[in-house]
Amino acid sequence: MIYDFLLKLTGSEIAAGFIQSLLPLFVFILPFALFAVLLERKVSAHMQDRLGPMRTGYHGILQTVADIIKLVQKEDIVPTNSDKPLFNIAPVLVFTGSYAAFAAIPFSSAFIGSNIDLGLFFIVAVSGLVVAGILMAGWASNNKYTLLGAMRSAAQVISYEIPTMLVILTIVMMTGTLNLTTLSELQTGYFWNWMILGGPVAGLVKLAFIPSMFIGFVIIYISTLAEVNRTPFDIPEAESELVSGYHTEYSGMKFAMFFLAEYANMFAVSAIVAAVFFGGYQSPIGYLGNTLDILWLIPIEQFFWFTFKGVFFVFVQMWLRWTLPRLRVDQLMALCWKYLIPIAFVNLLIVGLITVL
């Protein structure tokens, strides 16, 4: 819809596509990162009975702007013994990975970067680029901490992709689609049509689906948390053991890119969870636009609901960060291989049986 509008406006397919691909970055990711960094600091502060930033603007609302200005001004230091080309490419690659995921995320029925049939698969696949970027950053820095962090990150992200994929497979078995827009449209109506509550089917089958869906949700939430390297799975950047992991040697704008990628990733995985289990951009309680008969209001409401769900899951990620201590490497692997993957498999089988029956 936005693409058609832009095409009419500019009259050129290239310009329209270009503007559309830049929209999520400037309209969404940058403001979201600004907001999320402040939210993170405020949430962490208040959970520890502190106040957090208070002196830049009212209750510190301009803190992240000040941070960005500071980061832009900083000297761009490249270590002498680093592998310079790889060192310089790595942050771009990490950011590309997390930015590309936004192409397939349906913000509302009127705006989806690219409505591809393999949406979910594309997001999971393109997130793999982040691992390559992190490993590149860690290795090129020529520093033992960064390398350790990068190795841990690679091990962690690759093993936690399996439970994520298994849960997504469960959903695909139920719905028969990987297209995120179709998936969201399936869960239209009210909140009882959401996947977490058994999906849009009716009757006894729906009840049978609910436990499996809850298990699936918990698994995908835990494993996506691990994929974006957040506490309690933050061993790649464990500041108390590895300084700050793979981005120890980075400064200025390159560091800011890692930072931006991390927050973009946080939202991307939250968006996947929201889109798969919580109805995507669908409102839980119906639309104001429908009742008032203003049709153009609906996409805006959908955008609001999608952002709300995404930000809520980001908030839960922060909440968990200040609740749980960091896992050891062996505990991390045990959780993935001994608990999440077997349970995800059993869950997959159960859902498959119910679907067949």
Next chain:
Amino acid sequence: MKEYFNNIWLGLFTVFVGMKVTFKHLFTRSVTIQYPDVKLQLPERERNRLYVNMDDCIGCDQCARACPVNCISIETVKSLPTEDLGKTSNGKKKALWVTKFNIDFAKCCYCQLCVYPCPTECIYMTDVFEFSEFEREKLDYSFTTLTPEEIEEKKSNFAAAEAEKAAQKLAAAAAAAKKAEEQKAADNKTSGDKPEDKKE
């Protein structure tokens, strides 16, 4: 197998317990004190920067002598008998011009030993503790109320008085010597043969 499911249950359950605790803390009042805007009440007997009330100081130098690190330096000039320096608040008469009363807070160890001997209780601890400086010299606080010109004046006054006194003394001595000389001469004239008596 039982342990396995028990682990899962325990893991999930304890996560929710922890989340409940942190969620509660999200809404408890924070304990932060916004320091430069809000300050804690200091304890009653806190020891911070010293202050000298020069209206009460009699320049007795007791505090400087009590100081274990010699951070107080006092110089005084005696006042003229004609000058009235007033009284301290507890009725003691002031007799000295305090031309220098410097406390070097870079040296001060905040022991409060100078406060006890002060006879007029004019040196005491305040609640000021934020007085850091970029240059060490700026920590050498001067408390004297006299301007440099006044100090010069008092010094010269005193010196003049001293000189006058010395001159008077000299004159008196000279007069006495003269008198004695005259006496001697007169004595010699009258009783030149009895020098022993003079000695006595």
